[in-house]
Each structure stands twice: as structure tokens, then as C-alpha cells.
């Protein structure tokens with residue numbers, strides 16, 4: 001019933017109405033690099049226990065494998081995405097290292113392989129509030145998983161235009177999501193992807209707790225408050241603003257909200273997206289969107305020195321893409337109750353220092369390391385210890401780098417397979433945090449062997 005209604009409803013637009021066409025790729029029958037533990041597809045429906053889940057931003061790097069994972073787990077998944085990430089590729093003159101199919105081809109391929117009925121809706125949730133609300137009212141999702149934001153800190157710092165776009169898009173999207181839930185009158189659980197960057201890196205002087213921190217106020221009053229926000233870029237600032245909006249809506253309207261402060265995601269495919277080349281996930285390698293570990297693996301595969309910013313003393317939190325999917329499933333299945341404060345979990349497997357990662361990849365591959373002036377305004381060295389107790393209590397046994405040689409090799413094999421698609425001129429970031437970092441970067445790079453960096 002709902003499907004038939006969707007074809008003519010007010011929220012449905014034909015794909016021809018898009019501002020820019022998706023990058024349509026021919027159907028590719030060859031299988032991807034085989035993943036060691038590809039699980040069988042689960043029986044559809046799980047005895048009727050599946051939820052209807054909107055995956056906002058479900059065409060992106062984290063969103064696509066998560067949409068497939070949730071669909072495989074028996075949930076009824078509808079992807080909503082405005083394809084802005086693909087359009088930014090066009091703007092930057094760069095594209096995913098892996099060839100990715102259009103959303104229509106991906107979704108059709110998944111449905112063909114799984115017998116499921118995933119759907120895709122082209123929509124900008126920051127700008128098309130009325131259509132979004134109408135769709136929510138008609139489809140009545142149980143859960144909305146919200147990935148739909150501009151997610152690169154360097155892109156957010158590139159220019160006045162990208163700063164403003166990032167704030168308007170991210171805060172607009174998040175506010176529209178909570179506002180539409182209230183206006184729909186439905187009891188929808190919102191699962192939002194935040195970032196570890198909201199805490200600052202290593203500022204609370206010890207292990208970073210999950211969202212809330214015990215403090216002693218003047219006069220000795222003890223409180224447990226939202227961890228102070230300490231953003232390091234305009235992008236990170238939008239996640240702090242999101243968190244404040246969620247606090248308000250959870251208090252004022254008893255919305256059920258889970259905010260997941262995620263670490264840097266590495267890897268490309270999951271056991272499910274490895275099943276068919278049409279399901280292949282994106283692999284960002286450029287200086288603006290490529291995240292550190294994936295960028296190192298790609299650089300090693302393409303014979304480019306690993307670019308380490310500053311001394312490489314930055315410690316960051318990491319998680320593999322397969323664990324991202326598992327965490328979201330756990331969050332979907334374990335919602336807070338109405339009236340509870342925002343449930344905040346740290347979605348991380350472990351922390352690691354950037355120069356240690358460079359050393360690890362260098363010793364695996366023989367790649368050289370290049371120290372470059374840091375385009376970012378951040379501490380040269382920091383310690384970082386993070387609590388991830390809540391996911392562990394729910395049963396997550398995360399993939400750790402020490403025991404992930406096979407997965408690191410798998411990413412490198414994918415990078416090697418598609419190295420002909422790499423545009424070397426896009427590898428170095430052209431975004432500087434301020435005039436000082438731009439000036440400091442002028443002509444400063446040092447090639448060193450991997451061993452001498454550590």
C-alpha cells in the first residue's frame with residue numbers, strides 16, 4: 001500500500017528533477033576482492049520484528065553499508081539522500097577511488113541479491129522540509145538514522161562559502177529531522193552520527209566519558225553535565241550545535257535520541273558490500289575527504305609517500321566500517337525511552353597516534369613517509385583515552401588494528417586494483433585553517449623513511 005502511494009505522493013519527485021545527475025556507471029558483474037567472512041543473507045523480515053528505518057544520507061560512505069546491513073538484518077530500509085557528496089566530487093574535480101554505482105543501481109542490485117525491498121528517495125532534508133515531513137507522516141518510520149551532513153573538516157574550512165554551506169546544511173538537516181518528528185506526532189527514534197571531535201582531543205584531562213561528565217561547581221555542588229564542546233573546525237562546530245538541539249528536543253518534547261560520537265572510519269567494503277561490484281562502497285582519498293588511515297593505505301598502494309601532518313603526534317579514535325554498521329544496528333535495537341536525556345555513546349574501537357599508523361603502513365608496504373606542515377590548527381601532540389563501555393556492554397567486540405592485518409591488506413588490495421583512477425594532484429589538502437597555517441605550509445615538506453619518523 002505504502003509503496004503504491006509513494007509513486008504519486010507529495011514527497012515523491014521523479015529522479016529527472018535532480019539538480020545534477022548521479023554518476024551512472026555501467027553494471028559491473030565482476031565480484032569485488034573477496035571478503036573473508038561474508039555472511040549469508042538473512043531471511044527477510046525476521047518474523048515481523050524488523051523496523052521501518054529511514055537512512056538519511058544512505059548513499060554515503062558510512063550510510064550505504066549501514067543501509068545494506070540493516071536491510072540484511074530484516075529492517076525495512078528507505079534511503080533518503082540529496083547526492084550532495086557526489087556533487088562535491090564534481091566540484092572538487094575528484095571522485096571515489098572505487099567506481100560506485102548510482103543509488104538506483106545499488107539499491108536494485110541489493111534487492112536482486114537479497115530479495116529485500118530497499119528504496120531510495122532523492123531529497124534534501126535541509127531544504128525540503130515540507131516534503132520530508134510529508135514522507136515521514138505517510139511512511140511512519142520507527143527509526144531515522146541520520147548521516148546526512150557535510151562531513152569533512154578540511155572541506156568545511158576551505159572558504160567562506162564552504163563554511164556557510166556546512167553550517168546551513170548540517171544544522172538545517174539536524175534541526176529539520178527533530179522538528180519533523182515533533183510535527184509528525186510520531187514516536188520516532190533518531191540515531192545521529194556525531195563525532196569524537198566534539199570533545200576536543202584530550203581536553204578533559206583523562207579518559208573521555210560518553211557524552212556526560214561529572215563536575216564540581218563552585219561551592220562544591222556536584223553535577224553530571226553534557227561534556228563541554230571544544231570543536232576544532234566549522235564541521236566539528238556543527239556537531240556541537242546538533243548536540244545542543246538534541247538536548248533541547250529530548251527535554252522539551254521527550255524525543256528519543258541517540259547521538260553516536262564516532263571515531264575516524266577506515267576500510268571500504270563490508271562483508272555484504274563485497275558481494276557484488278555494483279554494491280561497492282566509496283573510497284575517498286583526496287586531501288579534503290580522505291581520512292587518515294585510508295589515505296595512507298591508498299598512498300602506499302599508489303607509490304605516493306604517506307603525508308603526515310606536523311610531527312604526526314596527533315592521537316585520534318578509529319573504527320572499521322564493518323563495526324560502524326554493527327554499532328548502528330545496536331543503537332537501532334536499543335533506543336532510549338521517551339523523557340530520558342539524549343543517549344550518547346562513543347562509537348570507537350581504539351585510539352592510535354598518526355605517526356604510529358604511518359609506521360604500521362610503512363612497515364607493511366615499504367612506503368616512505370613525508371612530513372608536511374600541518375594545514376590544521378591543532379595541538380602537535382595529544383593523548384587520547386576514550387570510554388566505549390556502552391557498545392561493549394551491548395556485545396560489540398571491535399576490530400582492532402593489531403589484529404586487523406587482513407583487513408588492512410584488503411583495503412590496500414582495493415586501492416591497488418583502482419590505482420589507475422587516482423588523481424595524484426588531489427592527494428594533498430588545499431584547505432588551511434587560517435592564514436598562519438597557510439603561510440607555514442609554503443614549501444615545507446620533508447621526505448623521510450618510515451622508520452625515522454617514529
Ligand SMILES: NC(=O)c1ccc[n+]([C@@H]2O[C@H](COP(=O)([O-])OP(=O)(O)OC[C@H]3O[C@@H](n4cnc5c(N)ncnc54)[C@H](O)[C@@H]3O)[C@@H](O)[C@H]2O)c1
Pocket residue numbers: 056057058059060061062063080081082083084085086123124125126127146147148149150151169173193194195196262263264265266291
Ligand atoms: N567518515 C568518517 O570517518 C566519520 C567519522 C565520524 C563521524 N562521521 C559522521 O558520519 C556521517 C556520515 O559520514 P560519511 O563519511 O558517510 O559521509 P558522506 O559524505 O560519505 O555521506 C553523507 C551523505 O549524506 C548526504 N547528505 C548530505 N547532506 C544532505 C542533505 N541535506 N539531505 C540529504 N542528504 C544529504 C550526502 O549526499 C552523502 O551521501 C556524517 O554525519 C559524519 O559527520 C563520519
